[in-house]
Amino acid sequence: MRILLVEDDRPLSDALALSLKNANYAVDCVYTGADAMTTLSIGQTDIVVLDLGLPDTDGLNVLKSIRKKNATLPVLILTARDKVSDKISGLDAGADDYLPKPFEIDELLARLRVLERRLGTASQTIITIKNVSLDTAHHTLTIDNKTIHLPRRELMVLKALIENAGRVLSKNQLENKLYEWGEEVASNTIEVHVSHLRKKMPDNFIKTIRGVGYCISKSGE
């Protein structure tokens, strides 16, 4: 799950980014509305966390631009303004949620989970397909009542595939879910992780679609 964090206050941005990373999100930080739009045009963002008090433009304008191009991308607004009227205009401009500062990071995380869940990419902590269930909080995979531990990256790959069950994800898309900017990887890492995963999972659970990518079918078969 990849989050675009638009927050001009560096210390706050850094702290948030850290917490988000700890919660296993990939985070791209930008500090201006213009940069936000540029990043969004690349199309890798799953959720936007947007501070309204930006230096270059009013955050609300950024929000409106986002909405013009993408009607469904989840946007969570973050702001010091706490008048009810601000809230209302934010929500009406197309935000999916609104969190007034100061807030507790745990609440932000909870609200993000709501947005994530809504993405269809059901991201409760436990995701189940057939006899396989993945506990993303405890990093464990349970198959037929046997529980094993999964390392971070393998978990991320499996999670992405399960969340998108029925759809094919290319290696590139998977890489984008695993790695942030400037952290790109230049080898067959994904293949390796998939290989490791397969050893731990039922046969043929992760299918390869040659020339396209990987896929887990919704029914598990």
Place this chain on the structure above:
Amino acid sequence: MRILLVEDDRPLSDALALSLKNANYAVDCVYTGADAMTTLSIGQTDIVVLDLGLPDTDGLNVLKSIRKKNATLPVLILTARDKVSDKISGLDAGADDYLPKPFEIDELLARLRVLERRLGTASQTIITIKNVSLDTAHHTLTIDNKTIHLPRRELMVLKALIENAGRVLSKNQLENKLYEWGEEVASNTIEVHVSHLRKKMPDNFIKTIRGVGYCISKSGE
């Protein structure tokens, strides 16, 4: 657009219903969780506005029942509880939004609009786990009927973990529970405390989940 309003306080319910009707919603009013479920089974409801303080059951249970039957029906929670933890448990139980009382009707309406738009597209003093029990009031730890003294910080770590048994707490979260503002710590303190704690506790009582944090399972194993 048809709203199910679940609110047991008659005057409030009447007032809300009126405002909602003025805002062009169809409103079904019920005053108990049981009635709510009955109404929902008819399947005409678009959005649920749910008060958590109901006479017959805890609103959270109603919410969970709703979620079992319908994963996507938008639910907005309304409640007097305003602790962040309440919010989080509400959101995690499947609510789409959360509005603490008292609120302004206009904000409720704005939040309803968001949901609408989307439609288009431990508190006990003594906690015991297995042979370990922690008396949070007296700051003592008892293992197999032997009482052990714990230094303050170790106790805080253990308490946090035990109170959240079954959940994984990151080092960061633990730090947040231990240190106040301006008291932040810049080293591996948590690791050290955990290390010390482990010497005093049953083997494998505190598990580490690499890349995530620490966890004590509810059963102790």
Place this chain on the structure above:
DNA sequence: TATAGTTCTTAAGGTTTTCTTAAGCTTTCT
């Protein structure tokens, strides 16, 4: 206020796990 006894934080070094890379092998398609 001095002193002794705890307790806390840091930091360094050691251990274990996890990640990436790269090379060679296998499958699939033309």
Place this chain on the structure above:
DNA sequence: AGAAAGCTTAAGAAAACCTTAAGAACTATA
């Protein structure tokens, strides 16, 4: 058969975590 794509494996590098010990910072007591 040959080429391209994918799979597997192993090894070194990197990251995360654990342990220990030393000194700083408390606390209690005289």
